[in-house]
Amino acid sequence: MMSFFTLHGPILPVLIPFVSSIVLLLAAGRHPAMQRGIAAFSTLLLLAASAHLLRLTDYLPPLAYALGEWAPPFGIVLVADRLAALGVMLTAILAAAALLYASAGFDRKGRHFHAIFQLQLVGINGAFLTGDVFNLFVFFEVMLLASYILLAHGGGLDKSRSGFAYVTLNLAGSAVFLIALGLIYGTLGTLNLADIAIQLQSVSAGEASLVRLAGALLFTVFLLKAAVLPLSFWLPHAYAAAGAPVAALFAIMTKVGIVAMLRVEVIAFDPAAATQDLLGGWLIIAALATIAVAALGVLTAKKLQSLAAWLVLSSAGVLLLLPPLANSAVTAAGLYYLVQSAITGAAIFLLSGLIAQSRGQTGDKLLASATAVPVKLKIGFLLLAATAAGLPPFSGFIGKLMLLSAVSETPMAALIWTVILLSGLLTTIALAKAGSRLFWESPADMKTVAATLATEATPRICLRQTLAGFGLIAVSLLLLIFARPVSDFTGRTAAQLHQPEHYIKAVIPDPDATHRVTRP
Amino acid sequence: MEAMLAIAIGLLSSCGVYLMLRARTFPVILGLTLLSYAVNLFLFASGRLTINAPPIISAEASHYTDPIPQALVLTAIVIGFGMTAYIVTLALRGLSESGDDHVDMTVESAENDKEGEPS
Amino acid sequence: MLGTIGTTLLHHRRLLAVVLIGIVGLVVSLTFVRFSAPDLALTQLSVEVVTIVLMLLALYYLPQSSPKESSRARVGRDILLAAGIGGGMAFTTYALLTSPFSTISDFYLQQSVPGGGGSNVVNVILVDFRGFDTLGEIAVLAMAALGAHALLDQLRVLAPKHDGAGRLWAQEPHPLFLKMLMQPLLPLALAVSVYIFLRGHNLPGGGFVAGLVTGVALILQSLAGGLTFAENRLPRNYPPLLGLGLAFAAGIGLVSWFFSRPFLTSTHGHFHLPLLGNIELASVIIFDLGVYLVVVATVLLILTELGKLHKGEQI
Numbered sequence: 001m002m003s004f005f006t007l008h009g010p011i012l013p014v015l016i017p018f019v020s021s022i023v024l025l026l027a028a029g030r031h032p033a034m035q036r037g038i039a040a041f042s043t044l045l046l047l048a049a050s051a052h053l054l055r056l057t058d059y060l061p062p063l064a065y066a067l068g069e070w071a072p073p074f075g076i077v078l079v080a081d082r083l084a085a086l087g088v089m090l091t092a093i094l095a096a097a098a099l100l101y102a103s104a105g106f107d108r109k110g111r112h113f114h115a116i117f118q119l120q121l122v123g124i125n126g127a128f129l130t131g132d133v134f135n136l137f138v139f140f141e142v143m144l145l146a147s148y149i150l151l152a153h154g155g156g157l158d159k160s161r162s163g164f165a166y167v168t169l170n171l172a173g174s175a176v177f178l179i180a181l182g183l184i185y186g187t188l189g190t191l192n193l194a195d196i197a198i199q200l201q202s203v204s205a206g207e208a209s210l211v212r213l214a215g216a217l218l219f220t221v222f223l224l225k226a227a228v229l230p231l232s233f234w235l236p237h238a239y240a241a242a243g244a245p246v247a248a249l250f251a252i253m254t255k256v257g258i259v260a261m262l263r264v265e266v267i268a269f270d271p272a273a274a275t276q277d278l279l280g281g282w283l284i285i286a287a288l289a290t291i292a293v294a295a296l297g298v299l300t301a302k303k304l305q306s307l308a309a310w311l312v313l314s315s316a317g318v319l320l321l322l323p324p325l326a327n328s329a330v331t332a333a334g335l336y337y338l339v340q341s342a343i344t345g346a347a348i349f350l351l352s353g354l355i356a357q358s359r360g361q362t363g364d365k366l367l368a369s370a371t372a373v374p375v376k377l378k379i380g381f382l383l384l385a386a387t388a389a390g391l392p393p394f395s396g397f398i399g400k401l402m403l404l405s406a407v408s409e410t411p412m413a414a415l416i417w418t419v420i421l422l423s424g425l426l427t428t429i430a431l432a433k434a435g436s437r438l439f440w441e442s443p444a445d446m447k448t449v450a451a452t453l454a455t456e457a458t459p460r461i462c463l464r465q466t467l468a469g470f471g472l473i474a475v476s477l478l479l480l481i482f483a484r485p486v487s488d489f490t491g492r493t494a495a496q497l498h499q500p501e502h503y504i505k506a507v508i509p510d511p512d513a514t515h516r517v518t519r520p
Numbered sequence: 521m522e523a524m525l526a527i528a529i530g531l532l533s534s535c536g537v538y539l540m541l542r543a544r545t546f547p548v549i550l551g552l553t554l555l556s557y558a559v560n561l562f563l564f565a566s567g568r569l570t571i572n573a574p575p576i577i578s579a580e581a582s583h584y585t586d587p588i589p590q591a592l593v594l595t596a597i598v599i600g601f602g603m604t605a606y607i608v609t610l611a612l613r614g615l616s617e618s619g620d621d622h623v624d625m626t627v628e629s630a631e632n633d634k635e636g637e638p639s
Numbered sequence: 640m641l642g643t644i645g646t647t648l649l650h651h652r653r654l655l656a657v658v659l660i661g662i663v664g665l666v667v668s669l670t671f672v673r674f675s676a677p678d679l680a681l682t683q684l685s686v687e688v689v690t691i692v693l694m695l696l697a698l699y700y701l702p703q704s705s706p707k708e709s710s711r712a713r714v715g716r717d718i719l720l721a722a723g724i725g726g727g728m729a730f731t732t733y734a735l736l737t738s739p740f741s742t743i744s745d746f747y748l749q750q751s752v753p754g755g756g757g758s759n760v761v762n763v764i765l766v767d768f769r770g771f772d773t774l775g776e777i778a779v780l781a782m783a784a785l786g787a788h789a790l791l792d793q794l795r796v797l798a799p800k801h802d803g804a805g806r807l808w809a810q811e812p813h814p815l816f817l818k819m820l821m822q823p824l825l826p827l828a829l830a831v832s833v834y835i836f837l838r839g840h841n842l843p844g845g846g847f848v849a850g851l852v853t854g855v856a857l858i859l860q861s862l863a864g865g866l867t868f869a870e871n872r873l874p875r876n877y878p879p880l881l882g883l884g885l886a887f888a889a890g891i892g893l894v895s896w897f898f899s900r901p902f903l904t905s906t907h908g909h910f911h912l913p914l915l916g917n918i919e920l921a922s923v924i925i926f927d928l929g930v931y932l933v934v935v936a937t938v939l940l941i942l943t944e945l946g947k948l949h950k951g952e953q954i
Contacts, residue, residue, distance in 0.1 A: 069901050163610055590678060609945070
């Protein structure tokens, strides 16, 4: 007899935020303090549930949770393996920091912030956990609609403008997703990922081209979410326009696309002969091009938050190397890089919000300002910049080093090395330039300084915001101190992922028992 | 029958794509609606076409059409409805803040447009 | 099909385009009827009605016509791109439709009555076999309503006094004819929606369609009777109603935990009730009730928010 928490463990990360969003809606319009309390309580529960799931998956085989007790592939199934648990844990950490930051006043700028925030977590966690491709579509939609609303939260011209383009693009992406699902169902007759993997093994020659088209379309959608070039033009605008805490949570969203892609490729498409060569050299080139463009973007950014958005794009580019290489050692290193880049990216977004606040009207524009930035923010920026640029001994350096040594065995190693190292160099220059502009340069015209100082009230930074920003910086340092256990875990995660038979067996123990009919 | 539906889907999607490439929000919304019709029909057709065999269990019926795509399309229609409703309000919001209903990627280009055309 | 082309050609004249897109939607739902999908046809039809009302309300504020501003080269490029995609779609559809495939769908046809307790297989899939999808779907609906609420909350658009051709908009807000008509129609529409809701598990219908019918009936009522009239009679605060709907759907799913079953496990059985006789009840009816509530609240929230916008002045 399994305990309650083991039995229901896989669904808790989805249900906890869902139930709390319901409670938040039922209490809508009343007691803002109570809303914050509910949201905070739910996020703490989520942290606990994610940690529990992470521990469970580390010593158990993948856990399959059949909703409605309908046996897979007929019902929807959630599958908690180490990769899903890692994603959920990362989401919970970022959510806690973003929520803490937002509760200093950002959440009051518009309606329903907390309910939508919780539903955003439902979407992200559901997308990490589900083992059914149509259900993945549904959770992607939940995640995206929540992100549109959070993007528009607080209003302003900037947000509505980039909002409309972002929504349109993603709706077109959803249409492509549905076409891919229609093709998958119309050829393989199933929607369950494990069952798809089984069916792909016996695709007839006539069906092969349609199946390949389905795979190509599906990967296109994931690439759109993961922001690969040339589908990446939405990211810098959208992320730079979002409020700081929202952007910090968004740092996980490109990762959802990459994890979904990695899972579908490694479990279903890579092992099958018909679809093995779908992802190949072209995606590696596209990923490297994304890194290169992102590095130029980092160099030319005019605001700290856009700089952070370009950094997110750069790390997305690096992570896009994982699915086409589909190699256990690369995945292990890549997952460590994923964790540390998500934490660092989110921390920079929060810090840029703090710096903007402390500089009054100049905000986070990379210009000299009359107001001095508090020393603690300078130190925080220095730590994050060093991590993001991949300077030793910070966790960014460890992540890159592990990744570079893992790819050295692969065919395009020299090219990958060159691009990643050059991009690191450009990022270092850009961050150093940004830091000196932000903190040490003083404006040329002293008259305006006096004028602004006279009109501007001393900016106040709330303790919660500082705590949120430095909390994430602390997590990033912990990733450095505990680099060994963390990378051991990502190693075990990669090993489990690259043995898809474990995943398939957990979901469908006896493939022959599934009753099928042929339809004309 | 199959060919006709295929042509209809093709036509709906090309008109949808063309309208989505326009520069104003309203045609873009119309285009998204047409595209979603096309996609829903396609997803529905993935269960193949059957006439006079609705998936409602009864003693008289000898065979039924495939119920899964129908359930999937229902979900897709509802989600599409939610998205349309949201994007319409987003278009209105953009209108009230900028005075026209242009689609722009960046604020810079919005400012350029305002200089170009008197509103 | 002609409607589609018409919509594209006439997108510069926006009102006409909306009417035409309504016709296209109608044809799509007729296609569903033809190919044995009555549930889809019902849903498509009712979604169509609400979408058109929504677009017309929005069109009231947006410019009536789109200026022709694309350059010729751009139009040519776009037509080429669109034709390519359309051709690809048509080809793919044809290739897919003319090849056989093996599917798991027989399970649902066999298990619908013994396992799910309903003979409308599509509805049983939605509320039972794949109920988790539906839960996500109503979360999307609820969010769309909340997002619209948040966006339109502080927004006041100045409503145009003239239409595109310079004619004045009629100032009497509530046509007498509509008002007379709606008085008997509203109870009728509500009765129809209850009927559609109840039969959904066995015949075409269900919570979603019933919710849309109720929503449209109430909206028509407020169009006929005026906004203040409706505001005095309808609940003012919709977000808790959305919460209630979601709570019904998720709550019934959680009940199964007390029987050590996974989330959303359903049950059904025969009950003998006085007056009604022997009827079959399934626990998923509570789930469907949640869907119904979310849909009604969503439609009312979005449409009344849009309707409220022009309470301000006219220019």
